[in-house]
Amino acid sequence: MEQSLRREAKAVLERGRADYIIGFEPGSLKFTTTPLITKNKDDVDRLVINPFIVNNLSVFLTELKGRIGIVAKGCDSRSIVSLIQDNKIARENIIIIGVPCPGMIDLSKVERLVGKDRDELDDITRDGDKVVVTVDGKERDFPANEVLFDNCLGCELPTPQEYNILLEQPVSPVADKRASGMKVDELKKMTSEQRWEFWKEQFSRCIRCYACRNVCPACFCRRCFVEESEPQWVLPVPRWQDNLMFQAIRNIHVAGRCTDCGECERACPVNIPLRSLAREMYDMVDELFGFKSGMDKDAAPMLTHYELQEAEDSFR
Numbered sequence: 001m002e003q004s005l006r007r008e009a010k011a012v013l014e015r016g017r018a019d020y021i022i023g024f025e026p027g028s029l030k031f032t033t034t035p036l037i038t039k040n041k042d043d044v045d046r047l048v049i050n051p052f053i054v055n056n057l058s059v060f061l062t063e064l065k066g067r068i069g070i071v072a073k074g075c076d077s078r079s080i081v082s083l084i085q086d087n088k089i090a091r092e093n094i095i096i097i098g099v100p101c102p103g104m105i106d107l108s109k110v111e112r113l114v115g116k117d118r119d120e121l122d123d124i125t126r127d128g129d130k131v132v133v134t135v136d137g138k139e140r141d142f143p144a145n146e147v148l149f150d151n152c153l154g155c156e157l158p159t160p161q162e163y164n165i166l167l168e169q170p171v172s173p174v175a176d177k178r179a180s181g182m183k184v185d186e187l188k189k190m191t192s193e194q195r196w197e198f199w200k201e202q203f204s205r206c207i208r209c210y211a212c213r214n215v216c217p218a219c220f221c222r223r224c225f226v227e228e229s230e231p232q233w234v235l236p237v238p239r240w241q242d243n244l245m246f247q248a249i250r251n252i253h254v255a256g257r258c259t260d261c262g263e264c265e266r267a268c269p270v271n272i273p274l275r276s277l278a279r280e281m282y283d284m285v286d287e288l289f290g291f292k293s294g295m296d297k298d299a300a301p302m303l304t305h306y307e308l309q310e311a312e313d314s315f316r
């Protein structure tokens with residue numbers, strides 16, 4: 001798939017179909033990748049596809065001008081569709097190079113299972129339903145659903161539905177909904193007092209770095225409400241109450257746009273389980289409005305319209 005990606009990306013640049021290619025290249029640390037944004041057709045030989053291409057690259061689309069070729073997994077392509085729905089980007093300016101995605105490997109799960117730090121691991125590879133970890137020259141197999149990110153276990157569309165080029169045949173979801181929703185279910189079992197204490201403790205650790213906001217393709221406001229001073233929605237100092245308010249409002253802003261890509265939780269430097277909030281909102285939107293983000297580029301965004309029968313008296 002990697003060779004085919006490099007070939008296609010080069011052709012896109014050579015034929016002038018796009019000004020830039022956005023993809024992944026190897027990261028500076030083991031088992032990581034980093035975004036590659038280039039206009040140079042020789043750079044595309046650095047593009048990679050592996051179980052560590054975790055970033056949702058669609059976040060860059062609103063920053064770049066011109067026509068863009070972008071490598072997109074299933075969830076990323078839904079974020080792209082959502083941005084088209086919100087008129088943030090134009091479909092004709094984007095060449096989507098679709099990657100059928102078997103799920104991304106969560107290194108912290110691998111570390112826990114083998115009892116070693118990532119630097120001590122020799123190799124990690126995907127082999128069908130298994131993930132093979134090589135430590136001290138010995139191979140150990142794990143079922144994929146034990147080491148994939150929680151959001152990948154709940155992924156509904158791992159193969160992009162919207163694309164210009166699809167690099168391989170579609171794949172089926174790993175589908176372990178129970179494991180994917182375990183953290184959310186544990187929170188739901190708590191009393192409201194216990195849940196309040198839980199989030200109070202979590203948001204006491206938030207340093208308000210805004211990494212969760214900055215990696216999120218659904219968080220695209222030019223001026224974020226946290227920077228407003230009239231009215232001042234939250235104080236700039238990271239008190240837990242303001243941190244919680246920031247995240248509660250952020251989740252409402254991304255309702256109907258969040259594709260459960262998992263980037264906010266991965267980006268958080270203090271490991272706050274942000275996906276528990278994002279996924280619960282994703283499911284509520286589906287349950288209440290029968291709406292899933294980024295499914296149809298021609299459909300109106302959920303929060304920008306209402307049906308007449310939904311209108312409260314004040315709107316009539």
Ligand code: SF4
Nearest residue numbers: 074075101103152155
């Ligand atoms: S959520 Fe789906 S498409 Fe996105 S990385 Fe996980 S398996 Fe792939």
Ligand code: SF4
Nearest residue numbers: 206207209210212268
């Ligand atoms: S990434 Fe984590 S620490 Fe940073 S603002 Fe978001 S919740 Fe707070």
Ligand code: SF4
Nearest residue numbers: 216258259261262264
């Ligand atoms: S809220 Fe989190 S999971 Fe949802 S789209 Fe944004 S980064 Fe992805």
